[in-house]
Amino acid sequence: MAIDKKNAKARLDKYYHLAKEKGYRARAAFKLVQLNKKYGFLQQSRCLIDLCAAPGSWMQVAAETMPVKSLIIGVDLSPIKPIPKTISFQGDITTDKCRATIRGHLKTWKADTVIHDGAPNVGTAWVQDAFSQNELVLASLKLATEFLAPNGNFVTKVFRSKDSQKLEWVFKQLFEKVEQTKPPSSRNVSAETFYVCRGYKAPKNLDPRFLDANYAFAEVKEKAPNMEAKVFNPEKKKRKREGYEEGDWTQFHEASVSDFIQDEDPIQMLGGMNRLHFREEGNDDKILKIVQGIPETTEEIRLCCDDLKVLGRKEFKTLLRWRLKLRGMLGLRQKKQEPSGPTSTGTTVTGTADDVAAEGAGEGVTVESMDEELKLQQEIQRMKEMADKTKRKERRKENERKQKEITRLQMHMITPTDIGIEAAENGENTFKLRDVDKSGIARQLSRAKMHTAEEPEKQQESAFDEEEDEDEDGDRLEAQLDDMYQQYTEKREDRSAKVKAKRARMKSRGEDEEEFEGFGSDKGEESDSDSGLRQEEDDDESSDEEDDEDGDRLMTDLQGKPAARKDGLTNRAASFFDQDIFKDIGGIDEPADEDEPVESDSGVDVNSASPEPKAKPTKASKHAAFEKDDDDASDSEIEEVNTAPEENLEWEDEEDAEANRGRPNIDIITAEAMTLAHQLATGKVTKQQLLDDNFNKYALRDVDGLPEWFLDDENQHSRSQRPISKEAAAAIKEKQKALNARPIKKVREAKARKTMRAARRVEKLKKKSEGLAEGDDLSEKDKASNIAKLMAKAKKGTNKKPQPKLVVAGGFNKGKGRPRGVKGKYKMVDSRMKKETRALKRIAKKKK
Numbered sequence: 084m085a086i087d088k089k090n091a092k093a094r095l096d097k098y099y100h101l102a103k104e105k106g107y108r109a110r111a112a113f114k115l116v117q118l119n120k121k122y123g124f125l126q127q128s129r130c131l132i133d134l135c136a137a138p139g140s141w142m143q144v145a146a147e148t149m150p151v152k153s154l155i156i157g158v159d160l161s162p163i164k165p166i167p168k169t170i171s172f173q174g175d176i177t178t179d180k181c182r183a184t185i186r187g188h189l190k191t192w193k194a195d196t197v198i199h200d201g202a203p204n205v206g207t208a209w210v211q212d213a214f215s216q217n218e219l220v221l222a223s224l225k226l227a228t229e230f231l232a233p234n235g236n237f238v239t240k241v242f243r244s245k246d247s248q249k250l251e252w253v254f255k256q257l258f259e260k261v262e263q264t265k266p267p268s269s270r271n272v273s274a275e276t277f278y279v280c281r282g283y284k285a286p287k288n289l290d291p292r293f294l295d296a297n298y299a300f301a302e303v304k305e306k307a308p309n310m311e312a313k314v315f316n317p318e319k320k321k322r323k324r325e326g327y328e329e330g331d332w333t334q335f336h337e338a339s340v341s342d343f344i345q346d347e348d349p350i351q352m353l354g355g356m357n358r359l360h361f362r363e364e365g366n367d368d369k370i371l372k373i374v375q376g377i378p379e380t381t382e383e384i385r386l387c388c389d390d391l392k393v394l395g396r397k398e399f400k401t402l403l404r405w406r407l408k409l410r411g412m413l414g415l416r417q418k419k420q421e422p423s424g425p426t427s428t429g430t431t432v433t434g435t436a437d438d439v440a441a442e443g444a445g446e447g448v449t450v451e452s453m454d455e456e457l458k459l460q461q462e463i464q465r466m467k468e469m470a471d472k473t474k475r476k477e478r479r480k481e482n483e484r485k486q487k488e489i490t491r492l493q494m495h496m497i498t499p500t501d502i503g504i505e506a507a508e509n510g511e512n513t514f515k516l517r518d519v520d521k522s523g524i525a526r527q528l529s530r531a532k533m534h535t536a537e538e539p540e541k542q543q544e545s546a547f548d549e550e551e552d553e554d555e556d557g558d559r560l561e562a563q564l565d566d567m568y569q570q571y572t573e574k575r576e577d578r579s580a581k582v583k584a585k586r587a588r589m590k591s592r593g594e595d596e597e598e599f600e601g602f603g604s605d606k607g608e609e610s611d612s613d614s615g616l617r618q619e620e621d622d623d624e625s626s627d628e629e630d631d632e633d634g635d636r637l638m639t640d641l642q643g644k645p646a647a648r649k650d651g652l653t654n655r656a657a658s659f660f661d662q663d664i665f666k667d668i669g670g671i672d673e674p675a676d677e678d679e680p681v682e683s684d685s686g687v688d689v690n691s692a693s694p695e696p697k698a699k700p701t702k703a704s705k706h707a708a709f710e711k712d713d714d715d716a717s718d719s720e721i722e723e724v725n726t727a728p729e730e731n732l733e734w735e736d737e738e739d740a741e742a743n744r745g746r747p748n749i750d751i752i753t754a755e756a757m758t759l760a761h762q763l764a765t766g767k768v769t770k771q772q773l774l775d776d777n778f779n780k781y782a783l784r785d786v787d788g789l790p791e792w793f794l795d796d797e798n799q800h801s802r803s804q805r806p807i808s809k810e811a812a813a814a815i816k817e818k819q820k821a822l823n824a825r826p827i828k829k830v831r832e833a834k835a836r837k838t839m840r841a842a843r844r845v846e847k848l849k850k851k852s853e854g855l856a857e858g859d860d861l862s863e864k865d866k867a868s869n870i871a872k873l874m875a876k877a878k879k880g881t882n883k884k885p886q887p888k889l890v891v892a893g894g895f896n897k898g899k900g901r902p903r904g905v906k907g908k909y910k911m912v913d914s915r916m917k918k919e920t921r922a923l924k925r926i927a928k929k930k931k
């Protein structure tokens with residue numbers, strides 16, 4: 084394609100530099116890299132044909148990515164510099180010669196993938212370019228149909244034009260899956276897009292017209308535009324996405340009023356025109372004179388005629404009535420009387436479309452008919468729109484779900500076999516062991532009894548026929564926008580500590596578990612609830628747990644429950660209350676009176692928990708409200724537990740320790756959450772109050788059908804603001820300080836490794852000296868000296884050899900012996916030495 088020299092510099096973007104850095108011959112390489120990243124067709128291919136391959140960057144990518152000993156053949160009009168592990172030749176892909184050459188190289192093989200990135204080097208008119216490019220695509224498809232193995236892939240570049248839809252249709256006839264995509268490296272300003280067609284159907288007989296540009300791009304007569312819809316429902320205007328009408332390159336159309344009055348299809352005119360003018364066009368326009376003269380041509384009518392595009396249904400009706408009156412005056416109106424039935428029925432009076440529409444000017448009967456008709460039309464339209472809307476919504480939801488699955492799959496959060504399991508709505512179809520347990524089947528199973536469940540009658544759902552309507556364009560655009568928005572949010576989330584914490588929380592809990600939804604209104608609020616606190620499972624959940632109490636349970640924790648601490652606190656509770664903000668709260672650290680059950684106004688029962696089985700009040704019970712899911716133990720009695728694992732945790736890396744405890748490494752990170760925790764702990768608010776607070780004006784917002792980006796934004800700002808206490812803010816600040824003061828993970832790891840190595844050395848030394856000391860063949864003196872030697876050796880191992888100081892030979896230091904100011908060992912280096920070292924290495928390599 085011709086390159087605009089003026090903008091040549093702007094074209095040298097990051098992919099250009101990246102291509103240079105990686106040694107690719109063109110930045111186009113990244114398009115294939117990104118396409119392959121998305122669809123992964125190269126890794127699965129053993130034989131590939133690259134059509135229009137020069138200068139060869141796609142071939143380079145293919146050679147890099149495909150399995151070793153794959154066959155890669157590239158062809159282009161321009162010569163391609165040889166690329167290792169590939170075959171290339173010069174040729175025109177539209178010719179038989181090229182076909183024969185490829186056949187010769189393939190021998191008996193069939194290609195797994197055919198890729199095509201052709202661009203005709205015409206650079207004339209855009210329409211011409213696009214057409215030639217599409218012709219080239221058809222030529223490449225033709226080759227693909229000849230050389231592709233069944234189930235093979237075809238990847239091609241297509242320029243978006245009016246023919247690209249036709250190409251897509253052809254692709255869909257030949258391949259199982261056809262997807263259109265634009266990799267990020269493809270410039271936004273470029274009209275190019277890529278089709279990835281997978282699963283070649285390899286038909287035995289292929290109609291050659293499929294691949295003939297004359298047939299494939301033949302014009303299909305477009306259906307006439309629905310002007311009635313434009314006039315009768317003018318408020319619901321549809322955006323025209325295709326641009327100009329074919330052959331109509333202006334956007335403003337006008338006609339004279341007299342034409343409007345004489346025309347037999349006024350609806351067509353009103354729908355298509357922008358203005359009806361009152362200028363005289365012919366020499367003697369009698370109609371116009373009459374129109375100008377009569378009082379019915381009011382100022383309002385003139386204004387309406389001036390801009391038809393802004394009119395509503397009422398104004399259109401006024402215009403039609405006015406026209407009808409004039410037609411009556413001018414004797415242009417003809418009524419057709421149907422042979423049967425009286426005129427009063429309203430259905431018998433017909434005329435030209437306009438007559439029916441505007442009859443109401445004088446005859447109430449036909450106005451009624453029109454109104455009825457209109458009503459019916461509107462009703463049908465409304466129902467259609469509703470059905471479309473629901474269908475679109477369903478489709479969007481499904482797309483979103485798929486997108487999520489793919490993302491999670493990419494992040495290794497699920498395995499491919501998990502797909503579909505989560506698709507079951509609300510987990511209704513998911514097998515839950517707990518449900519089995521509850522229903523008592525577990526007991527029957529444990530008694531080895533067979534349980535037969537009646538299968539509910541399967542309801543056959545009639546599958547929706549895929550609608551190939553205009554809305555699909557909109558849907559696709561919307562899906563693309565959704566994708567882009569998701570990418571944007573992911574990027575944003577990656578930067579946000581809050582969201583990271585939330586993710587960690589979700590990961591540790593498993594995706595399907597209910598999550599604390601914050602103090603906002605809806606589910607979306609969760610991301611910004613900022614509470615940082617983990618709201619525990621709801622009451623139902625706890626009742627589930629109670630159900631589980633009875634003996635024969637199928638469920639067993641694989642990791643075992645985290646041990647409770649001696650003071651009756653769970654690990655989570657303990658670490659939570661270890662925070663500074665709770666230091667000053669009386670009655671938390673000191674055990675309360677053993678006998679007296681303490682009632683706090685927090686609404687939490689504080690009468691249990693002591694190291695002894697008969698509980699005494701502790702932090703754990705006091706804060707059971709948000710510690711419920713942690714340990715079932717705290718629900719019942721508090722047992723004496725082994726604290727050893729907890730102690731060991733001190734030596735572990737913090738994150739590992741958190742992981743061992745079976746919970747994510749998250750903490751209270753916002754002042755809002757800290758305030759809340761403080762208030763809960765001091766009993767200033769109760770759990771119930773918090774729950775009640777949730778029902779605020781934000782809770783009942785209707786979020787149906789609102790786009791995700793809008794909801795995200797709303798949830799961030801449009802939510803109830805909770806007050807923040809000074810202490811909480813200070814606590815968070817302190818925490819942040821402590822965090823900042825911590826060495827980075829790598830440093831900590833390095834230190835830990837050092838300590839570990841030292842410990843190992845000591846252990847080894849200990850063993851050796853024990854061996855020496857226990858041996859009988861040496862005298863005590865020898866033993867002592869040997870052990871001393873061992874120790875000295877071990878100590879020596881820890882001391883690093885001092886590196887000689889490097890001094891540049893030459894200049895001031897030239898031939899003067901020890902350079903001035905240099906103590907200890909030193910080494911003179913010069914450029915000569917560098918060269919010599921390299922030469923020595925080279926020689927050694929050759930000798931090998």
Ligand SMILES: C[S@@+](CC[C@H](N)C(=O)[O-])C[C@H]1O[C@@H](n2cnc3c(N)ncnc32)[C@H](O)[C@@H]1O
Pocket residue numbers: 108109111112134135136137138139140141142158159160161174175176177200201202203204219
């Ligand atoms: C955008 S470049 C291809 C870049 C290539 N994919 C790469 O990665 O280096 C388009 C190429 O299509 C080639 N081309 C155009 N018409 C062709 C034809 N009829 N037969 C073969 N190659 C053609 C041009 O010579 C040009 O090198």
